[in-house]
Amino acid sequence: MNQSKSFTAVILLLLLFPAASARQTAETQTPGTQAVPASYSERFEHEGIVLDFEVRALPSAAGAAARLMAGTDAVATFRLTYAKTGEPVSGLRPNAWIDARRDLTVSGEGACTDKIRTFMGGLLSARADIDLNSYLLLTLNHDRTITFINPQISFSVTKLEGIVELPGVGADWALAKDKETLYVSMPDQSAVAVVDTVTKKLTATLPTGEKTRPMRVALQPDGQYVWVGLDGSPFVVVIDAAKRGVVGRVNVGEGLHTFAFSSDSKYAFVTNSTSDTVSVVDVAALSKKADVAVGKTPVAVAYSEASRLAYAAALNGETVSAIDPRAGRVVATTPTRRGVVALRFAPGGRFALAANQLESTVGVLDASTNTFVGSAEVVKSPDQIVFTDRYAYVRGQESEKFSLIELGTAEKGKVSPVHITAGERPPSRLPGEIGVADMIAPTPDGNSVMLANAPDQTIYYYTEGMMAPLGTLSNYKRRALALLLLDRSLSEVSPGVYTSPVKLNKAGAFDVPVLVDRPRFTHCFRLSVAESPEAAKSPAASLSVEALFSGRRFRAGEAAALRFKLTDANTKRPLGGLKDVQVLVFEAGVWQQRYWAAEAAPGEYEVKMEFPHSGIFRVLLRSASRGVTFADLPYTNVPVDGGEGVGSARVK
Numbered sequence: 302m303n304q305s306k307s308f309t310a311v312i313l314l315l316l317l318f319p320a321a322s323a324r325q326t327a328e329t330q331t332p333g334t335q336a337v338p339a340s341y342s343e344r345f346e347h348e349g350i351v352l353d354f355e356v357r358a359l360p361s362a363a364g365a366a367a368r369l370m371a372g373t374d375a376v377a378t379f380r381l382t383y384a385k386t387g388e389p390v391s392g393l394r395p396n397a398w399i400d401a402r403r404d405l406t407v408s409g410e411g412a413c414t415d416k417i418r419t420f421m422g423g424l425l426s427a428r429a430d431i432d433l434n435s436y437l438l439l440t441l442n443h444d445r446t447i448t449f450i451n452p453q454i455s456f457s458v459t460k461l462e463g464i465v466e467l468p469g470v471g472a473d474w475a476l477a478k479d480k481e482t483l484y485v486s487m488p489d490q491s492a493v494a495v496v497d498t499v500t501k502k503l504t505a506t507l508p509t510g511e512k513t514r515p516m517r518v519a520l521q522p523d524g525q526y527v528w529v530g531l532d533g534s535p536f537v538v539v540i541d542a543a544k545r546g547v548v549g550r551v552n553v554g555e556g557l558h559t560f561a562f563s564s565d566s567k568y569a570f571v572t573n574s575t576s577d578t579v580s581v582v583d584v585a586a587l588s589k590k591a592d593v594a595v596g597k598t599p600v601a602v603a604y605s606e607a608s609r610l611a612y613a614a615a616l617n618g619e620t621v622s623a624i625d626p627r628a629g630r631v632v633a634t635t636p637t638r639r640g641v642v643a644l645r646f647a648p649g650g651r652f653a654l655a656a657n658q659l660e661s662t663v664g665v666l667d668a669s670t671n672t673f674v675g676s677a678e679v680v681k682s683p684d685q686i687v688f689t690d691r692y693a694y695v696r697g698q699e700s701e702k703f704s705l706i707e708l709g710t711a712e713k714g715k716v717s718p719v720h721i722t723a724g725e726r727p728p729s730r731l732p733g734e735i736g737v738a739d740m741i742a743p744t745p746d747g748n749s750v751m752l753a754n755a756p757d758q759t760i761y762y763y764t765e766g767m768m769a770p771l772g773t774l775s776n777y778k779r780r781a782l783a784l785l786l787l788d789r790s791l792s793e794v795s796p797g798v799y800t801s802p803v804k805l806n807k808a809g810a811f812d813v814p815v816l817v818d819r820p821r822f823t824h825c826f827r828l829s830v831a832e833s834p835e836a837a838k839s840p841a842a843s844l845s846v847e848a849l850f851s852g853r854r855f856r857a858g859e860a861a862a863l864r865f866k867l868t869d870a871n872t873k874r875p876l877g878g879l880k881d882v883q884v885l886v887f888e889a890g891v892w893q894q895r896y897w898a899a900e901a902a903p904g905e906y907e908v909k910m911e912f913p914h915s916g917i918f919r920v921l922l923r924s925a926s927r928g929v930t931f932a933d934l935p936y937t938n939v940p941v942d943g944g945e946g947v948g949s950a951r952v953k
Contacts (some may be wrong), residue, residue: 309786337368337831346384347822353380354813354826356803371833372807377433379791379799379815389797394746396421396816397791397801399828401809413825416814421949425521430811434790436745437462438760439498440753440776441471441485441783443734449501449787452751452762452774457670461777461893463501467494473517473738474783477542478524479802484540486515486529493518493529493538495545496785499804500925507547509538517737519560521569521584526570530558537571539587549587553580561602561611568626570611572599579613581626591629593621601643606650606669612666614641614655621655623671633671637664645686647693652712655694656683663695663704663718665711677716682729687741688748692765694750695739699729703741703752705765720725723761723770724754731756731780738783745788753781760784777893808832844927845870848920848937849905855941857914864907865898865922875904876927882906885921885931886939898922915943 309322342355355378358367371374379397381390420429449463469490469874476483476498483496491513495505509515509531516532520542526549527540539549554573561570568590569582578592579599596618604611610632611624616639623633640659646668647654653666655673661683664676680697681851683704688693693711694720695704704718710861728735740753749764751774758780761770791799813826846864855861863884867876877900887893892913898906912918919936923929 316893332651337370338365339369341828343823343826345826347824348815348820349384349397350820350822351380351382351384352815352817352824354378354815355380356828358805365804368831369805369829370831371805373805373830373833375792375803375805377801377803377813378883381797381799381817391793391796393793393799393817394818395791395799395818397433397467398814399431399433399803399811400429400814401807402812402827413812413814413823416812416825417816417823420814421816427843428929429814430806431803432789436790437498437787438742438751438774439483439785439787440760440777440779440781441474441738442776442781443470443755444779445469445470446779447483447485447496448708448777448779449498449910450760450774450776452760460774464895465496465501465503467503468492468506469494471782472515472736474785475518475520475527476785476787477520477527478791480787481544484518484520484527484529484542486518488514488516488532491515493540505545505625507540507545509547510534510536510550512895516557517559519562521562521566522564523566525566526584527946528560528571530560530571532557535573535576536785549580551580551587551589551845553582553589554592556598557600559600559602560603563604563609563611563626564606568611570602570604570613570624572602572613574598574600574616577615579611579622579624581611581624581629590626593622593624593631594630595631597621601641603644603646603653605646605653608651608668609758610668612644612653612668613646616640616642616658621666623668635666635671635673637673642684643686645688647688647708648690652708654686654695654706654711656686656695658682658684658698661697663693663706663716665714667712675711675714675716677706677718679706680720681727684735685739685741687739687743689743689750689765690747694752696740696752698726698735699727701725701727701754721763721767721769723752723763724757724758724759726754728755734780734782736782740781740784742784742786744786745790746812751784751786753784755780755782805830828850844868844876844924844929845873846922846934850939851937855912855939857941857943860908860909860911862907863920864901864905866905867924868904876902879906879924881925883923884908886910886912886918886922887918888918912939912941915941917941 312627340357345352359374360367360368401920427465438452440448445467469487471485474485483493493507497504513531515529517530519528535555541548553571554576556573556575557702559572571580581590583590595613596615598616599613600616601614613622620634622631624633640657641655642658655664661681663679664673667674675917679695682698683695686694693706701724702720702722706718742751752761758776760774762772763770791801811828845868849864882898884896896908898908901907918939921931921936923931
């Protein structure tokens, strides 16, 4: 064991755990951070399989050195290899968590297994400090909100983890490569909203120009730039994803704009529906290289990694045009019929699916021969195509079903769609809310999807092989205009190497339970996180809450005042001046609402509301500035009696 001679008191705790070899790497010492390491690693072997675990801190945006301290961004890595050969163990989906240790003894095999069983139970009240298997479902809604929903937890409190209110109605969005920033176009505001997905807050609004209509948003493959089409104008706006600011404005052509990019991010392709062209843009220079004439009203473009060409389909044209970005011209055309509105390449980049909205068909384009090798009827008025590893999902505007197409047979020319019901009403029931963003999102497991049905105000969960969705999630009375999954689970970045970004939110000693499925075994690694020097400058992440309304009964439909007394858990003094006290009132599975509390007296905060109907409601409180979430404090039960003429309230 290689041990540093200058461990701090926190790091010395690691000497109590001899179960596996460990290694720490320290950076150059600076005042207040002496001997705090930049990384920690440990090894475990089981039945010929070696599991290496490492957490490595990342430098801060301000340039501070990387150290395993509270508040630091880091990357957790698990590497699986065969002990005898050193070959990687690939194709697995290990599960892992990081959880604060309750005492100074290492978690043995039994205790480790118990922890894993508890975490996999999905209860909000028994969640790890950091879940390396989680993903959130995000919906962009008609009421100027983004909802963050955790589809993996049981209904202990609520699956709704956060709501972001936008200045305007969102149309499309793109998630930055680090998954911490979301860019949302708002046509009615002539701006793009910047949302922090970690804090779940709106952090900036980027103007795109007076009276512009930013619509489609796309992230180029290397993650450097976010592109925004200004529909109805000859311009697109370019945002630097790292700086979160507009860095360019490119003159393209007139009309509606969609995007595609070369896999090396050297070229961007922009459709111009009114000009009947596709603009080829040099990304490095942020300047237009060529305007390429294609069919009439181009509205879809996609890039093939196999042929290294871009393909443009025209709604009112009868060809698909293959564009060579280096030459800046069309090098091949493929006959088709009028009505193609969506074109996307399946994994591998050789075969594309083209959705014809006028004829309700999908064709399979082979980029190696520039020919359609098959087609079939799908749901009525198809407009969106989304892929998993093995299937294509096709949404229809005039159908409550979706079409499922197996890629393996489709690529051989045998297109045999299966139609699966996912809702009671088709999207066309609300024609004004049919948008441009995807309403289907693949889950991280690769063999299931989430589908949003706006008229039903519901999200459906479908697993491949089933003839119907397996379940539903409420969108809390909101109509989704877009759907995406924020995947924070471990992903295989290279053979046998599984990583996930993590935020080390607090200091202390932690267990890192890991479950490997093939061969099946568990193990608890260890981790120590030092206190940040900035902690002394920040408010203590603790408070005590007294619900002054506890024991009272209320009547539905009548004004109710819920007042809380907040005190510092350490000093016992009243906490005045807080501006971020939020109260959650809900009836499990039926109704919920969130309110911002106002300070009514020193250290006392109050919300005024009406309960929608009789029942037993729960009330929780949180304050971000005090580091307290809804799950950190006990709830208060509130009995509500019936009131005459009281109906259901709108859930927000």
